[in-house]
Amino acid sequence: MTTLPLAPANICMDPPVADAGDVLRTLAGILAGSTGLSAETIAEALQNREAQGSTGIGHGVALPHARLEGVQQTAIAALRTAQGIPFSAPDGVIVHLFIAVVVPKAAATAHLETLSALAARLAVDDVREGLLKARNSAEFFRLLTNPA
Incomplete structure (x- = not known):
């Protein structure tokens, strides 16, 4: 799997979010x-x-994403x-x-590789179930980033 630039500090567990807008704003923060x-x-x-089409991929998972100027x-x-949040998943x-x-903005290939790696990992039932049951961000991180 592609190495994911994710740290436990960038994982938010069960925040008080009411809708898709809250989720996107929390992730953006x-x-x-x-x-x-x-x-x-x-x-x-x-x-x-999201206005172009939902990034919900099914099975209770969404991969919001963007290519941006200024991101290094x-x-x-x-x-x-x-x-759970309604997110127009297929x-x-x-x-x-x-x-x-x-x-x-210019990293189209890296963008697709990262999304593909995440989608493949999240397609595994045991991984999704483990993430839903994770007790903390460190456990969530380990489940998401370590190959099965």
Whole structure:
């Protein structure tokens, strides 16, 4: 699997989010610390991408993502929500696991490789179930980043 630029500090476990906008703003706030861009700039980019079509991939997972000017390297943030959020996933299942990715504007290949690696990892039932049961961000990190 592609090495993921994710740290336990960039994982938010069960925050009080009410809707998709709250989720994207929370993820953007985390990513702001990793990119040097403002949370507002990142949230707007993620929301603009969602307006083009949902990044919900099914099975309770979404991969919000954007390519942005000013980002120097790929950054990832994760959010798990206990109550689930409607996110227009193709299977209609509410989303509990959000993994957001931002990459430099010119990094189309890295963008696709990162999304592909995440989608492949999250396609594994045991991984998704483990992430939903993880007790803390360190456990979540280990489950997401370590190959089975």
